[in-house]
């Protein structure tokens with residue numbers, strides 16, 4: 001939910017497509033009433049509703065909230081971070097929605113997306129200050145609700161997938177275990193990243209090397225998206241690769257497919273390449289491959 005023009009339909013389009021969505025987003029027109037679709041995650045079917053945000057629709061939802069909002073498991077609330085003039089209007093709408101949930105005692109986890117936080121704005125003092133103020137104002141709802149904040153932009157698909165994945169992870173108690181395991185594993189190896197994705201690119205867990213630059217995360221994620229496509233089209237269960245960051249630092253990695261019935265997951269593992277001794281790197285990747293059963297076991301616990 002969110003005001004008209006906040007970017008809700010753009011976000012859903014980006015999540016669904018993951019690449020090559022720019023043209024489709026440029027052509028979007030305001031959503032009429034509610035656009036519904038569904039997707040599967042961890043074998044469960046989710047109904048997703050994109051609430052058109054124009055005034056007349058908002059009024060209708062708030063007039064009959066029991067008809068539209070009852071049974072919600074998770075709310076993503078999108079705020080156009082660039083549209084300062086509408087911050088207050090946007091909070092007022094959110095407040096009415098939360099009021100309904102509170103009256104119904106439906107304690108839905110709330111993900112608030114400060115959207116259109118485009119790359120050139122990351123270091124912009126003014127917008128950062130305004131977002132911070134808004135976050136402070138919104139904490140007053142955190143007595144009643146679990147509220148999580150995200151900065152997103154369609155120019156950084158990872159920012160959107162992170163927000164979406166984090167939201168979904170609230171609904172699966174055991175999902176934390178994945179990141180915990182990855183952080184354990186990282187202690188033993190010189191890892192840059194370990195991550196587990198479902199077939200649609202939703203993250204079940206990840207662990208990055210501390211201080212990994214945003215640019216490097218993006219390099220990895222974009223590479224992953226391309227390679228995962230290749231794994232699928234070539235029907236592989238394993239793919240090893242090697243590449244370098246803009247800084248020139250080299251990395252080696254693997255993508256391993258873990259299957260459970262008709263559910264597939266993708267383990268992405270990336271380590272610093274030991275250029276003076278490539279054997280070391282290879283041994284390390286082999287050890288990771290050998291840990292496959294442990295990983296499968298963990299996923300089984302989560303999806304059961």
Ligand SMILES: Nc1nc2c(ncn2[C@@H]2O[C@H](COP(=O)(O)OP(=O)(O)OP(=O)(O)O)[C@@H](O)[C@H]2O)c(=O)[nH]1
Pocket residue numbers: 002003004005006007008009010011025026028029030031032051052053054115116117118152153154155
């Ligand atoms: N700069 C920038 N523009 C964006 C971003 N995301 C979406 N937009 C633009 O914002 C406009 C509105 O996007 P929509 O996704 O249609 O907005 P909506 O929230 O679905 O609007 P309603 O359907 O009317 O509720 C479009 O012109 C998009 O191109 C972003 O991250 N950055």
Ligand SMILES: [Mg+2]
Pocket residue numbers: 008009010029030031050052053
């Ligand atoms: Mg829309």
